Amino acid sequence: MPKPVPTQQLISxxxxxxxLALARAISRVEDDAAEAARIVRAVFAHTGxxxxxxxxxxxxxxxxxxxxxxVESYRxxxxxxxxxxxxxxxxxxxxxxxxDRVRMTGHSGDAGVFIRSMATRRGTGGLAKxxxxxxxxxxxxxxxxxxxxxxxxxxxxxxxxxxxDTVVVVEAPGLGDEVQAIKAGLLEIADVFAVNKADxxxxxxxxxxxxMMLETGGAAAQTIFHHGQRMETGAAxxxxxxxxxxSIPVLETVAVSGGGVDELRDALERHRAWLGExxxxxxxxxxxxxxxxxxLVQAEFLARMERTLSPALRRDLVERxxxxxxxxxxxxxxxxxxLSP
Numbered sequence: 001m002p003k004p005v006p007t008q009q010l011i012s013x014x015x016x017x018x019x020l021a022l023a024r025a026i027s028r029v030e031d032d033a034a035e036a037a038r039i040v041r042a043v044f045a046h047t048g049x050x051x052x053x054x055x056x057x058x059x060x061x062x063x064x065x066x067x068x069x070x071v072e073s074y075r076x077x078x079x080x081x082x083x084x085x086x087x088x089x090x091x092x093x094x095x096x097x098x099x100d101r102v103r104m105t106g107h108s109g110d111a112g113v114f115i116r117s118m119a120t121r122r123g124t125g126g127l128a129k130x131x132x133x134x135x136x137x138x139x140x141x142x143x144x145x146x147x148x149x150x151x152x153x154x155x156x157x158x159x160x161x162x163x164x165d166t167v168v169v170v171e172a173p174g175l176g177d178e179v180q181a182i183k184a185g186l187l188e189i190a191d192v193f194a195v196n197k198a199d200x201x202x203x204x205x206x207x208x209x210x211x212m213m214l215e216t217g218g219a220a221a222q223t224i225f226h227h228g229q230r231m232e233t234g235a236a237x238x239x240x241x242x243x244x245x246x247s248i249p250v251l252e253t254v255a256v257s258g259g260g261v262d263e264l265r266d267a268l269e270r271h272r273a274w275l276g277e278x279x280x281x282x283x284x285x286x287x288x289x290x291x292x293x294x295x296l297v298q299a300e301f302l303a304r305m306e307r308t309l310s311p312a313l314r315r316d317l318v319e320r321x322x323x324x325x326x327x328x329x330x331x332x333x334x335x336x337x338x339l340s341p
Contacts, residue, residue, distance in 0.1 A: 007035060011042045014141055019114060022141045026116055029133040033303070036133050043140035048285070050082075050139040051272050054164030056150045056186065061172040062196040066255040066264075067149045071113055073258075073265045074145055080112040082138035082146045084131055114143065132163055132292050161189040162291040165284055166271045168192045168264070171210065173202035187213055190248055192267050198252035198260065210250045246274050304339050 005013075005024060013021035029036035055067055067083060074081045118131055131148065138146050150160050161167055169190035193214075195206050249267050253260035275281035317331045326334075 007038055008042075011039060014039075014137065015043065015046060017142045019111070022114060022137060023116070025137050026118075026130075026134045029137065030118065030130045033299070036130065040133055040136055043137060047136050047139040050135075050143055050146045051268075052135060052139075052146050052148065052163065052165045052288075053268060054148045054150065054160035054167045055170060056160045056167065056189075057170030057172075058175060060175055061170040062255050063149050063170050066170060066194065066196050066253060066261070067147050069253075069255045069258055069261040070147060070265060073261045075110060075112055077265070079144045080142065081114075082141070082143035083113070083115040084134055084138070084146065084148045085115065085117045086131055086148065086150050114138065114141075132288075132295065135163065158186070158189050163288050165275060165281060166191045166268055168194055168268070170194050170196050171206055172197045173200045173206045191246065191271050192264070193248065193250040194253050194260075194264055195250065196253045196255055199254045199257075203252060207250050207252060214248055214250070245278050246271065246280075301339065305335070308338050309335055 005021070007028075010021050010025055010028075014025050025039055029039060055063055055070075057063055064085065067085070071081050071083060116134065118134060135146055135148065148160065148164060167189050169186045169192070171193060172195065187210075193210050195203055195210070197203070198207075251260055251264050251267060253264055255261065275284070317326070317335070320326045321328060321331055
């Protein structure tokens with residue numbers, strides 16, 4: 001069995017762009033919280049250069065095929081791309097259920113592409129808990145664009161807005177997604193809409209419906225909700241983001257043939273330029289880091305609870321509540337006192 005690579009060597013190799021070191025580093029941040037902290041601390045100063053693109057939408061819209069086509073389009077323009085494909089967790093192994101990524105195997109021999117599947121591992125919002133760390137590692141390794149494809153988790157998909165610079169919402173004709181977009185909040189988080197499988201009947205109707213919804217509700221949606229202003233981060237609306245400087249395009253794509261994919265890439269590049277010119281990129285990075293901070297603090301509290309509050313102690317609190325000797329809020333307050341350093 002080969003000897004594990006020392007963490008410091010792994011970090012040095014990752015910063016040099018070594019793909020094997022990158023893969024090993026991502027594995028370590030997925031599996032070991034202490035290693036994750038050590039690695040991210042070492043590489044964080046080298047991040048902040050990549051453009052982070054979230055790709056989300058309901059199951060059946062062809063997100064994976066579209067991501068693969070986008071990778072091909074970016075590579076044709078000489079841009080390096082990292083892909084994080086966040087999949088459902090296997091109930092048996094705990095790993096990514098769709099981890100083979102069959103549709104993306106055509107990029108496996110390209111040194112300018114790195115593709116990694118990550119399991120949700122009971123995370124909410126269609127994102128793996130370690131995905132934020134993995135995005136930082138891809139950034140530090142020098143990839144120009146990072147595509148994060150989320151699992152089709154319906155209404156929880158809006159979490160992608162907390163971790164991406166640009167969000168692409170993928171729709172498809174015939175799935176009733178015009179309604180789903182409103183129900184799941186996807187209308188409010190989209191920077192770009194891609195109506196994929198546009199060669200199918202009903203594509204024009206889907207495009208028209210989305211354009212109508214953006215025209216009638218998009219301005220208010222962007223001002224109040226866009227990119228999570230009223231999500232759990234609690235961040236205030238940015239004046240630059242609330243303005244009308246970015247008009248959300250609705251594009252038609254046929255990912256299997258590449259139709260419209262270059263136009264989608266161009267729209268993403270225009271949004272990237274707008275983010276820089278308007279100052280919105282700084283605001284979104286701040287929100288992303290705030291979200292990461294909250295996630296890490298919550299994880300630390302959960303870990304501390306596991307260490308401090310034994311199963312026997314928790315059972316005792318539950319039994320006291322059942323006997324109405326205490327109430328849930330008082331029990332929680334007593335537990336928090338025990339968690340204090």
